[in-house]
Amino acid sequence: MKVPPSTDTVDVSVQRVFPVPAERVFDAWxxxxxxxxWMFGPGVRDEKVLRLDVDPRVGxxxxxxxxxxxxxxxxxxxxxVIDRPHRLSFTWGIAGESDQDGSRVDIVIAPTPMGCELRLTHALPRAxxxxxxxxxxxxxxxxxxLHALF
Known part of the structure; x- marks a missing residue:
């Protein structure tokens, strides 16, 4: 039996090829x-980084x-999910606004002859x-x- 796609989310996808090994791209996350x-700060947009706290383990x-x-x-x-260097998944939101709404980012990184390819899918709540x-x-x-960083 074929399961119909979920109508609870809208999926946004982006792909990018990198000229470095998958481990380097994975670790940058x-x-x-x-x-x-590459994700935040004046090198990316007009903003100032105040704090970057990361506890890189499942949970x-x-x-x-x-x-x-x-x-x-x-x-x-x-x-x-943290499966170095192949897969990373995490929830995503803005504290106090959208941090409990079910937004999820899934990243798959596959090696290529010249480096790796990253495929990102962000499942946004229908709202x-x-x-x-x-x-x-x-x-x-x-x-x-991120590509420019390498």
Whole structure:
């Protein structure tokens, strides 16, 4: 029996090829010093990194606090899967706003002859469907900054 796709979420996907081994790309997701160079901070957008706390274990949480446009934004989540260097999954939200709404990011990294390919899928709750394009553009921009880091 074929199971129909879930209508509870809207999936946003982004892919990127990197000229480095999968381990280096994977580790960039869990190392605060690196996160501050490609995911957040003045090298990525007009913002200031205030704090990057990462507890990289299944069940561990992260908090990435930035100041953007005079507003403090705390990106939070919990690690659900950590399978270095192949797979990483975590919840994603803004503390106090969308941190309990079921948003999930799944990352699959596969080796290629010249490095690796990363495939990111962000499952947004249906209530956030209007933000799908903006979310996809945001992840594409961040993955571009990650690529530039290597």
């Amino acid at each position: 869990l190392t605060p010093r690196l996160l501050g160079q 561990g949480r992260f908090s990435m606090l930035v100041e953007r446009g005079g507003q403090r934004i705390d990106h939070v989540g919990e690690y659900l 956030w469907a209007d933000y799908a394009d903006r979310t996809q553009q945001g992840w594409a921009h961040m993955l571009g900054a």
